Amino acid sequence: MPCYICGEKKLYKFLSLGQQPPSDAFLRPKDLSKPETTYPLELCLCESCHLVQLNYAVDPEKLFRDYVYNTGSNNSLKKSFANLVNNLVKRFNLSENDLAIDIGSNDGTLLSYYRPHKVKILGIDPSSATKLVLANNIPTIVDFFSRKLSAKVIKKYGQAKIITATNVFAHVKKLDDFVAGVKDLLTDDGIFVSESGYLLDFIEKLQYDSIYHEHLRYYSLKPLEILFKKFGLEIIDTERGSIHGGTIIVYAAKVGKRPIANRVAELIRQEENFGLYKKETFTNFAARVKKNKLALRKLVIEKKSEGKMIVGIGAPAKGNTLLNYCNLGVEYVSYLVEKSRLKIGLYSPGQHIPVVEEKRLFIDQPDYAILLSWNIAQELISKLRRGGYRGKFILPTPKPRII
Numbered sequence: 055m056p057c058y059i060c061g062e063k064k065l066y067k068f069l070s071l072g073q074q075p076p077s078d079a080f081l082r083p084k085d086l087s088k089p090e091t092t093y094p095l096e097l098c099l100c101e102s103c104h105l106v107q108l109n110y111a112v113d114p115e116k117l118f119r120d121y122v123y124n125t126g127s128n129n130s131l132k133k134s135f136a137n138l139v140n141n142l143v144k145r146f147n148l149s150e151n152d153l154a155i156d157i158g159s160n161d162g163t164l165l166s167y168y169r170p171h172k173v174k175i176l177g178i179d180p181s182s183a184t185k186l187v188l189a190n191n192i193p194t195i196v197d198f199f200s201r202k203l204s205a206k207v208i209k210k211y212g213q214a215k216i217i218t219a220t221n222v223f224a225h226v227k228k229l230d231d232f233v234a235g236v237k238d239l240l241t242d243d244g245i246f247v248s249e250s251g252y253l254l255d256f257i258e259k260l261q262y263d264s265i266y267h268e269h270l271r272y273y274s275l276k277p278l279e280i281l282f283k284k285f286g287l288e289i290i291d292t293e294r295g296s297i298h299g300g301t302i303i304v305y306a307a308k309v310g311k312r313p314i315a316n317r318v319a320e321l322i323r324q325e326e327n328f329g330l331y332k333k334e335t336f337t338n339f340a341a342r343v344k345k346n347k348l349a350l351r352k353l354v355i356e357k358k359s360e361g362k363m364i365v366g367i368g369a370p371a372k373g374n375t376l377l378n379y380c381n382l383g384v385e386y387v388s389y390l391v392e393k394s395r396l397k398i399g400l401y402s403p404g405q406h407i408p409v410v411e412e413k414r415l416f417i418d419q420p421d422y423a424i425l426l427s428w429n430i431a432q433e434l435i436s437k438l439r440r441g442g443y444r445g446k447f448i449l450p451t452p453k454p455r456i457i
């Protein structure tokens with residue numbers, strides 16, 4: 055598979071997590087005996103434009119229609135959306151004459167924060183999570199965003215002053231078509247704001263469990279500059295965010311329409327100093343990933359042989375990557391506790407670990423609980439302690455440790 059941004063055909067494959075089922079493909083009890091479809095999960099570096107990407111893309115129809123994640127269930131995410139929207143309204147003087155579009159709008163949580171400011175809103179999302187927008191009363195088009203859909207939106211709603219795409223821009227398979235559609239859809243002074251997992255955090259904090267089939271690209275700023283340039287857009291500002299373990303927020307506008315903040319060049323310098331444009335950085339990363347797997351397995355096997363009970367906290371996509379790559383199944387992890395009603399009663403893809411209600415943790419009091427949603431570890435630990443859990447927590451990455 056060639057580079058999504060520059061088209062380079064020869065990519066440097068630095069990490070393989072093996073064949074895995076899609077990490078959000080939870081199974082119903084009656085599906086457990088059927089074979090699961092798996093796809094390669096491998097990361098490559100483009101040595102021309104420095105983009106990091108998967109070398110295999112699963113058909114989006116298979117990944118996103120039955121999406122079992124809903125934004126409104128995550129408190130840190132909600133807070134981050136509220137901040138983002140309030141900043142956008144203030145900074146770009148958004149008013150009732152402006153249209154704000156959110157691509158990958160999920161249950162409409164982000165868009166709901168525009169409400170007090172009277173900004174016109176529209177969501178676009180293909181997944182079943184959009185069923186919840188009816189309750190939230192958010193106008194939503196249930197479809198994949200594309201250049202073709204963009205033309206339809208312009209006809210019906212006009213152009214948008216703000217287009218946001220949070221945690222979705224790295225998931226789009228037809229990237230060029232997507233960016234072309236965004237450019238068409240923006241007003242002349244419009245801004246495209248994307249927030250995606252940041253490669254620098256990913257490498258530094260060893261977030262290999264953020265690798266899953268939906269997540270096709272692992273962005274740093276420099277390759278994105280090259281991407282936007284192809285479409286007459288330029289990056290005018292950037293920030294680092296803290297949700298999902300570290301994100302990059304990128305503001306792009308039509309060339310020459312907005313001043314460019316110094317922070318853009320500064321962050322590219324930081325990336326260069328960190329080694330994001332060097333092959334060795336990725337070779338070292340892969341070696342650290344393998345070491346982590348061995349260390350985590352050793353810890354879990356040791357505790358299990360002492361007769362301890364171990365469970366998992368949360369059933370996020372990243373948890374499945376980790377459990378599948380480290381080959382930790384029900385013989386080690388008895389069950390995963392979840393709050394999301396969409397997942398309770400199902401089984402994790404690959405390892406087939408049952409997903410149960412959170413209250414089981416307080417009843418069974420297992421000796422160890424692996425924090426699979428480490429990105430909200432602090433929030434979870436204090437909440438579960440308050441709930442009465444008395445066992446110990448295991449943080450799996452960057453170095454497995456007991457707390």
Ligand SMILES: [Zn+2]
Nearest residue numbers: 057060100103
């Ligand atoms: Zn490239």
